[in-house]
Amino acid sequence: MVPTTSALICVLLLFWLEETVHSQRGHCAGKTCHAVFQEPRDFKGARSRCKEPSGELFVYSSASEVILNSIVGGISGQYWLEVHGTSERAEEAGLKNCSSISVVVGRKLEVLLEPCQKRLDGFLCQFAFDEPCGKLPTGGGAQVTYDTYMGFKVKNSETFPPGTIAVAEKVGSIFPDSKYVCFSSGWLKAPWNCEVMMGGCDHNCNSTTRSCICPAGQSLNSNNITCTKDPDTECEHECQKEGGTQVCKCDKDGRSRVAVDECTEENPCTGENKECEDTQEGFRCRCKGDFHEEEGVCVDSTICMKCEHRCENYRGVYQCVCLPGYKVSATDPTKCEQHCTERACLAKCITNDGKIQCSCPLGYISDTVNGTAYCTDINECENKRHCDHTCSNSFGGYKCSCDPGYELYKEYKCVKQKEKGDDESGSTSLYPTPESAQPAVVPSYIKTGSVLSITVFVVLLAVLLCFLVRNMLKRCGKFQLSSFKHHDIDIFYLQQVTTETYKRLSFD
Structure with a gap:
């Protein structure tokens, strides 16, 4: 039996565990645990919350960055912590800023000062304890989850504080294999004293026998803490025990109803994103696909x-x-x-290879004033080409509007509305018409000058071509081949030349 004083301590620890929401996480090593609590609070409320289970705010130093990264990895937000007592000294001196840390996935942790009354995303705590437990020895591929009395789940740790509840279960199993509580550096298996969270029982606990009991129509599982429906209530004829399980048997004519499939007869799971699963113990409602249950609702x-x-x-x-x-x-x-909701905001700057790089939201331009980088809104309306008619500047953008009788088309163009009766439907055209005041691609005077220059050039080219053709015709009229006037050559070219003729001409 557990001594009375020790049992009282264990009762208090487990009572705190029962009342705490286990949505936080932490890491334990040796006789210290560090945890992140995602509960919006101001600095005073955060420090008070850490002290409730005998803890204090996380004390930050350069040596603690490894621990800090292990508990905030994968999350983002801004959290209260302590930097070597600077916040307490600030309160004593009447200062209004307290220490916090900014966590953004993929970026380096940054320690900041924030107004102490501001509600941040959460806070970081640290807890010291004695008589820690080691990892729960398991077999058969069972997985163990650990919940501490401080109100957070522990993962990837070698030690666990007193009052930690360890639940061992196999993957895909409906019920846990066993449940334990850390006490005096050892693990006590459920059921334990009924005064402490009903001995770890699923339904109720008998304080005389210190054992778990089930309601009518249900039997105790082999883990001695959870209950399941009796199969004999589902059998049409008779129920018999074979080995460690109950099975339905048929009567002499061979008829049997092994179990009623309550999911197919009438789906009892009517909740959104829920589905019915038929098991040997009866039906159960579970969440579909990637959905999981939170406060009775299936969420993704x-x-x-x-x-x-x-x-x-x-x-x-x-x-x-x-x-x-x-x-x-x-x-x-x-x-x-x-995102900036003002005309000017502080720029977001980072140091990269010793150089400061600042960035601004879309619609803003970076500007430096007295060594501080600001993002200043760009007034797009100063450029009149953004809108056909009227331009209204806004922080990070602009908006176009049209004069009476016109409608906005494609966010910046203005087209003239057609009066009803202009066509059979009386509808308004949303397409540009010759009357719409569209900005010219180039000024009109540039268009006129270009046309005149091209015309003059074409005329000059035509005149030059005419002179060239006329000159060529004159020269061709006077052209004569004088060498062709010799009478012998004329005969040679006009008469048929035979071999005899060629010899005679040669002797001549």
Whole structure:
């Protein structure tokens, strides 16, 4: 039996565990645990929350960055912490800024000062303890999950604080194989004392026998903590025990109904994104595909694995949200881009290879004032070509509008409206008409000059060509081949030449 004083301590620890929401995570080593709590609080509230289970705010130093990265890896946000007591000294001195750390996936951690009354995304705590437990020894491929009494799940740790609940279960199994509690550096297997969370029982606990009990129509599983429906309530004829299981048997005419498939007769799972699964113990409602159950509702949180900053559940739907100064990208709902709601905002600057590089949102231009980089809004309306008629500048963009009698077409063009009765339908044309005031591609005076120059050039070219042709005709009229006038040559070319004639001419 556990001593009375020790049992009381264990009761208090496990009572705290029962009342805490296990949506946080942490890491333990030796006799210290560090954890991140994603609960929006101001600095005072964060420090008070860490002290409730005998802890304190995480104390940051350059040597603690490895631990810090291990517990905030994969998440984004801004969290309260302590930097060697600077926040306490700041409060004593009447200062209004406290220490925090900015976490963005893929970027280096950055320590910042924020107003102490500001509610950040969460806070970091650290806890010291004695009599830690080692890893729970398991066999047969069982996996173990650990929940601490401080209110966070522990992963990839070698030690665990007293009051930690360890649940061992096989992959795909409906019920856990066993349940344990860390006490005095050892693991106590459930069921334990009924005064402590009903001894770890699924339904109820008998304090006299210190064993788990089940309601009518259900039997205790082999793990001695969970209950399942009795198969004899599902059998049409009789139920017999074979080995360690209950099976239905037929009567003499061979008829049998092994079990009623409650999923096919009438689907009892009517919740959104839920489906019915028939098992030997009866039906159970489970979430479809990538959906998982949270507070009785099936939600899909797979998008959270891709969120650049953080993820929130809004009316049962998870969606990515961005830190202040950013907004969700219009082209990718998992990415965040800079966002400014004023004429000028501080630029986002990073140091890369010793050089400072600053960036601004779309529609803003970077400017440096007194050594500080700012993003200043670009007034697109100063360029009159952006809109046909009227341009209204806004932070990060602009908007076009048209004069009376015109309609906006393709965001910046203005087309004239047709009056009703101009055609049979009386509809308004959304296409440009000759009357629409469209900006010319080039000024009209440039068009006129170009046409005149081309005309003059063509006329001159035609005149030159005429003189050239006329001159050639004159020269061809006077051209004579004088060498062809010799009478012998004329005969030679006009008469047929035979061999005899050739010899006679040669002797001549």
